[in-house]
Amino acid sequence: MRRCKKLAQISLMTLLVAVAVGGMVFSVTGCAQAVDGKTAVNESVPARETAPLENQEQKLSYALGMVLGNQFRQQAVMVDLDFYLQGLEDALSGQATRMTDIEARDAVNRLQRDLQRKQLSSPEPAGRPTGIEVSFKLDPRLTRSMYMGDRWVSPPTFTIVQEGREAVIEARAHGTNAKGKSLQINPEWTPEDPEMLEIVPDTGGEVRIMVHSAGRTSLKVEVPGISKTYTVLASYLDDSIQVEISQ
Numbered sequence: 269m270r271r272c273k274k275l276a277q278i279s280l281m282t283l284l285v286a287v288a289v290g291g292m293v294f295s296v297t298g299c300a301q302a303v304d305g306k307t308a309v310n311e312s313v314p315a316r317e318t319a320p321l322e323n324q325e326q327k328l329s330y331a332l333g334m335v336l337g338n339q340f341r342q343q344a345v346m347v348d349l350d351f352y353l354q355g356l357e358d359a360l361s362g363q364a365t366r367m368t369d370i371e372a373r374d375a376v377n378r379l380q381r382d383l384q385r386k387q388l389s390s391p392e393p394a395g396r397p398t399g400i401e402v403s404f405k406l407d408p409r410l411t412r413s414m415y416m417g418d419r420w421v422s423p424p425t426f427t428i429v430q431e432g433r434e435a436v437i438e439a440r441a442h443g444t445n446a447k448g449k450s451l452q453i454n455p456e457w458t459p460e461d462p463e464m465l466e467i468v469p470d471t472g473g474e475v476r477i478m479v480h481s482a483g484r485t486s487l488k489v490e491v492p493g494i495s496k497t498y499t500v501l502a503s504y505l506d507d508s509i510q511v512e513i514s515q
Contacts, residue, residue: 334471343359377471380454381484385492397443397451400496402491404428405438425514433481435511440474453491462487465500479511487513 277407323328358365369376403420407428420440428437443451457475459465464485466478477487479502501512 310482373469377454381456381471381492384454395444397453397491398446399444399449400441400455400494401444401450401493402439402441402451402489402496405440417466427510427512429505429508429510431508433504433509435479435509435512437477437479437511439475439477443491443494455489455491458488458490459485459500460487461476464502477513479509482509 295477322331343378345431355365355367365372375381401422403422404426406419406421428435428438430436441453441455443453445451452473454471454473457477459467459468464481464483465487466480466494467487468478477500481498482502482504484499484501487500489496489498496515498515499512501514503510
């Protein structure tokens with residue numbers, strides 16, 4: 269068995285991010301390999317003696333490894349365990365990492381797109397998205413008297429008015445299958461006019477649409493094999509900007 273180090277304590281938020289980064293999971297090189305759709309244990313990895321789990325910290329640590337390990341194996345995505353542990357340790361220790369946040373995000377997004385392509389080629393129709401739905405976050409001030417958390421809507425035309433010369437709109441997307449069931453996706457958001465419209469980040473299930481000027485443009489939201497295009501119309505009203513996003 270390769271080396272192990274005792275890692276720093278992990279906050280609950282860090283745990284949630286580690287377990288559910290866009291629904292992405294991995295398998296571990298050197299520990300398991302996918303063969304004809306099945307997982308074969310690498311016989312070169314020797315069995316190790318097991319010690320009892322003596323306290324809650326040890327139990328939680330083992331549980332995290334077990335849950336993530338099972339997810340790694342199920343997806344059969346090849347990952348180098350040494351580099352995986354190095355990245356985890358560097359991030360937890362707060363020291364300089366070998367990749368920037370942008371480089372790491374790009375690598376993760378690339379893998380998510382690969383997993384989506386595999387999902388689209390899956391023989392199980394229920395697991396493949398056939399459509400894309402985009403929803404927009406309402407300004408809490410519009411529902412102040414009945415506010416019970418964030419409100420997201422998907423009208424044929426979404427309209428918002430904000431003070432100033434620019435607007436920021438929170439949006440998110442999910443896929444739907446042939447039965448209308450919601451599916452998690454990692455779409456690309458591509459504006460026709462990047463100077464008028466900026467999407468941050470430009471890939472992901474939840475983004476911010478930043479409208480920098482008045483005008484008319486289009487916004488494409490797509491995953492491999494499926495796309496949806498929206499029309500974005502922005503105009504100035506005195507000291508405010510009005511934005512309409514329509515299907």
